[in-house]
Amino acid sequence: MGSPPLVTPHSLRDALRSAANGLDASAASSGTTSEEDWDELSAAGSPVAVVATGAKKTTKTTSSSLRRELPVLKIGAGEKESQASGGRGIVLSSDDTAVRDMLQQAKASSSSSLSSWGKADGTARRGKFSDLVFTRTFSAFDRQNHAAANSxxxxFFTLFWMSVFFFVLKIGADxxxxxxxxxxxxEIMEAMFRRDLLVLLISDGVMSGMTGVSWLLQRAIKAGYMDWDRSGWVLQNLWQTAFIGAVVGLTLLRDWxxxxxxxxxxxxLVMVMKQHSYAFYNGYLSSAHxxxxxxxAKLKQLEKVSPIQSPSQTEPPVSAISTSHLAHVPSAYEYKKERRRSTSHERGAVPDTDRIAAAIGSGEPLDEEQVQVFERILKWEVDALSDELRGKSSTAARSYPNNLSLVNHYEFIVxxxxxxxxxxxxxxxxxxYYAAEKMVACFGVIFVMxxxxxxxxxxxxxxxxxxxEAGMPLAARFAHFPGMFLELIFPFMMEYLxxxxxIWETILNFLAELTYFADxxxxxxxxxxxxxxQFARDWNRPVxxxxxxxxxxxxxxAMKVDKHTATLITFFLSACVHELVMWCIFKKLRGYLLILQMCQLPLVRLSRTKWLRHRATLGNMIFWLGIFTGPSVLCSLYLIL
Incomplete structure (x- = not known):
């Protein structure tokens, strides 16, 4: 066929399958993995999306015979006939309007039916890190998103903003x-600009600059002054704790x-999360490096070994070593899978490569078969680790450890x-022009708020x-709770939206445009x-x-917990962070928000029961009831109690 077809991301593959088969949203996603599992799927055989011209169904295969028989729809640089398929295929660009709209709709529909944490089948991912997929996409309300514009x-989107305009006009008239x-x-604008505005901006700049401490730690680890798996991650966590403590402490000290x-x-908090991701991913790569x-070094040592003719008694014997993985192309995915296999038979089992390295380092005699097998396994592992260190980088300059530059660090920060x-x-x-539009929209929305x-x-x-201040007893104040709740429910709903x-439409799109960030x-x-x-997954994708x-x-x-416990830990940590913000605002530690957020877990279980599982409208009503009443309830409780 000439050059092989380009490997398409999971969202493109699903979209092509959906478009060709005419599947509905649930059927299109029922047999797919989640976005977070694309690293496993892509490395497990490089699936190729094959679309037969004029055919009624699409076939996805890695079979070379079928590749020769069917024309291929490839994601390329433009729209033209594919010479690789003899003129029977079409090469489409992901920038083509029709294709982009189709892909975004299929991606949205398929992702909605997946589990929020882990695979679509509910099983937990096993891996040090979950490789996420970043693609060239637009946000749902962006005017560049043709799917949204043609919705x-x-x-209703136009009507909403017209209503907001006249609503603000009425407020101004009153x-x-x-x-x-x-x-x-x-009063609110005076509070924002009356004092310490310059101090706030300078403090924010200093805070962002101090994230470079995480870069310095990674440079020290790369230089060998410390080891990530021992003292490195401990120092990183201590620094993050001190960092957020200083942030909160400054707000109290200045009485902002x-x-x-x-x-x-x-x-x-954003800077802490960025530092954590930067440090722990690079720390993981430092261990691989x-x-x-x-x-x-062991390979060089093995080259100097003179094999003995008789069978060696040095452990491990070749018969005790698995070589099945050598049939696969060395990659980060195959390396992780082999490591899991070699340690899954018994708790604390030593991986084959560690046993081989120990045998070579012992200086004990090795026979010819051991030398050959050891060399093949070590070379395979080296190539697989090289693939791990490349990650998603397209050039050697961005692979580890070349990525540990000051410019790369602060580029990620912004x-x-x-x-x-x-x-x-x-x-x-x-x-x-687009960046200016988003900036004007940002200040316009702040003014409306x-x-x-x-x-x-x-x-x-x-x-x-x-x-x-008047000393009204708690019971008397609590009698005002219903009225306060009803007075706040609509303005808080508007402020929430x-x-x-x-944040997610104006500020992030503005930053994305200035930093050339395409996803x-x-x-x-x-x-x-x-x-x-589903709400936790969809409303804030970066977090x-x-x-x-x-x-x-x-x-x-790390903790060897099951997926249900991991979900509990995740929700609890998120709730604690939100409660920290509420404490900083009200200077009260009440736990109202933490309790309400943790109540989401039993509600999630309830949504999966037979009473709600197939009642989408009822489930959406329950969701909106929580969104509508939650902020008003919280504020009323903090004000009264």
Missing amino acids: PFHG NWKQYGSPLGNN PWTHTVFFVMHG KKRLLLL LPTLVYELEYPRSDSINW IMVSQAFILPVVMDAVRMK LTWYL RSFYDAWWNSVSWD HNFLLRHVYHSSIS
Whole structure:
């Protein structure tokens, strides 16, 4: 066939299968793995998507005979006839509008039916890290997303923003009548700009710069001053604890208003997650790099060995070593699978390569068969580890340890992602008009949020403060809870939606445009959630990806827990972080948010029962009921109790 077809990501493969077979959303995803498992699938045989021209169904195969018989739909640089398939195939670009729309719709529909943590079949991933897939995509509400622009619900999106405009216009008119200014008494804006604004910005810059300590630790590990598996990860965790402690401590020391506190603490948490991902992924690679250097040294030592003619009694004998993996192309996936196999027979079993290295280092005599087999296994392991160190990088300059540069570190710090990879999909240029549009939208949304808070939330808050200052007993204050709850429910719902849109649609897209970051899938269609685990997965993809790799999968691999315990750990850690933010705002440790978030777990179990499993509308109503009432309940509790 000439050059082999390009390997397509899992989302492209699913989209092609869905388009050719005419499957519905559930059928298209029922036999697939999750995004997070693409590393296993792609390395396990390089599946090729094959589409027969004019055929009614699509065949996915790795068989060379079928590759010769069927034309191939490839993801390439443009739309033209494929010479590799004799003119019967079509090469499509992922930038083509129709193809992109089809792929994004298929990806959205297939991902919605997958389990939030782990594989589609519910089994837990076994691996040090979960390799995530970064692709060139747009966010759902981005005007560049043609699927969203052509959505039958696009008019509701337009209506929403028109309604917001007239709503703010009415607030401004009411303020003019009452205060003589469209901004009202302007207390919130004064709190934001009255004091320490310059100190806040300088502190934020210093905080971002201090993330370089994680880079220095990785350089020290690379230089051999410390070992990641011993003191390296301990020092990294101590530094992260000190880092977030200093962030929270500064807000208390300066007695910042809640606006400054929320921004600084939230950004500090982002910096902690970035440092953790950077350090732990590079720390893992440092161990692989160290292992590779050790095996290369053993290979050189093996070259000097003169084999004996008689059978050697040195352990291990060739009969006790597995060589089945040598039939596969050495890769990071095959290496991890072989390591799991070699240690799965009994707890604490020593991998074959470690036994071989010990035999070579012992200086004991080896026979010719041992020398040949040992050499093949060591070379295979070296090549597999080299593939691991390359990761997703396309050039040697980005593979480990060449990636440990100061520029690479701070480039990751400004990218709109929390998961470190050696390389990401990048755009070709910056659309400055688009970047300006997002920046204007950012400040516009902030202005709307201030107007809504000033008109509807601040008066309720001040009434609660006056009740406490007047010494009103708790029972009397609690009698105001229903009224306070109803007064806050609609403005908080609006603030919740605007906050989400501000961060995940305007700020992250603005950063992505300036940093050439091409994967704009910062969220999925969380508004269609039928359960809380789906919401946790879809509303904040960057944080979900971080928790998936560095909490959920790391809990399974490091703590040897099952997937249910790992899910509990993940939810609990997330709830604790949210409670920390609430403590920084209210200066009260009550645990209301932590309890409500942990209540999501039994609700997730309930959504999988026979009463709710196939009732999507009812599940979505229960979800929206929680979103609608949760913020108002929380604020009312903190204000009254």
